[in-house]
Amino acid sequence: MKIYYAGTPEVPFNKPRAEAEAMIAAGIAFAYVAPAPPARKPDAQFAVHRTTRSKQPFIAASCNSCGSKAQFTGPTAHKTQVFRHCGVTDAVPEHIAEQYAKLRAKWKAPAPQSTEKFPSFELVHF
Numbered sequence: 105m106k107i108y109y110a111g112t113p114e115v116p117f118n119k120p121r122a123e124a125e126a127m128i129a130a131g132i133a134f135a136y137v138a139p140a141p142p143a144r145k146p147d148a149q150f151a152v153h154r155t156t157r158s159k160q161p162f163i164a165a166s167c168n169s170c171g172s173k174a175q176f177t178g179p180t181a182h183k184t185q186v187f188r189h190c191g192v193t194d195a196v197p198e199h200i201a202e203q204y205a206k207l208r209a210k211w212k213a214p215a216p217q218s219t220e221k222f223p224s225f226e227l228v229h230f
């Protein structure tokens with residue numbers, strides 16, 4: 105059991121429970137309660153980026169406090185997606201949502217790749 109001598113709360117030490125309880129009962133020591141760790145302060149950052157190949161816009165969210173990261177994409181990502189971290193839920197900020205909506209409106213999805221370039225499996229190759 106962790107206790108500290110009366111008048112020295114900054115120097116806690118361990119004692120067997122029976123001994124510690126006797127010291128506490130005698131009034132020469134107190135039970136030590138570790139201070140709660142500091143609560144995390146949510147620190148979310150949002151930004152709009154584009155993918156390297158297709159230039160598809162996406163919203164990137166990250167938190168400097170807990171290290172969580174998320175990426176959202178899709179036609180309604182700026183309205184429907186939220187960033188959950190540090191026990192809080194952050195919606196996409198207004199200015200980021202506007203920026204994303206503008207880029208998304210301009211962006212065109214690339215045409216699906218033709219499979220003609222990749223001939224199907226043929227035994228002649230082996």
Ligand SMILES: [Zn+2]
Binds near residue numbers: 167
């Ligand atoms: Zn966080």
